[in-house]
Amino acid sequence: NQGEGPHDEL
């Protein structure tokens, strides 16, 4: 289960 939103890390 993951947090919402796009992958904003590199």
Add this chain to the structure above:
Amino acid sequence: MNIFRLAGDMSHLFSILLLLLKIHTIKSCAGVSLKTQELYALVFATRYLDIFTGYISLYNTLMKMFFLWSSFTIVWYMRYHNVVRRSYDKDQDTFRHYFLILPCFILALLVHEKFTFLEVLWTFSLYLEAVAILPQLVLLQRTRNVDNLTGHYVFFLGAYRSFYILNWIYRYFTEQNYYKWITWISGLVQTALYADFFYYYVKSWRNSERLQLPA
């Protein structure tokens, strides 16, 4: 963006610049594992496909483009540059990196956030990045001298991993709904591999002897 994340990204950027600088100016890639560099190129190529589908920030896009360009440039130098490719320790760099790719891909097919093309490839890139340093560590163990630049390269890669863990802890406590198990666990595995290497690296440096990792 927090200070840990920025420090992590800058360490990552700096480690790659160091490696490019070494290869470009000394025209030598002695001590550098092509297997690891090819794995990193594959990691970035599969992770940053979202460059075409979504926009996060100019910083994000530029960094992704730099990582893509630099990883493929390093691989190109080591494989095809007339002078550089001759300094490649081909006989020492024997790790079978293909054996890392398939298990990571199968794991990504089984354990992922969403079963979509981009998500599975993104997850695959995380698993692969966690183990991509292994050929480099094996090569460091086999090569007689860890020269300064290669040692610094691995050191800054390790710093990048450490700062990212601080970044995750910081974000977990400051943002709502920030939890990313896949990222965290593969990141921890990767950092553990580095920590193990650091222990032996520092030990051999203090005794000024040849680096010896346990079999």
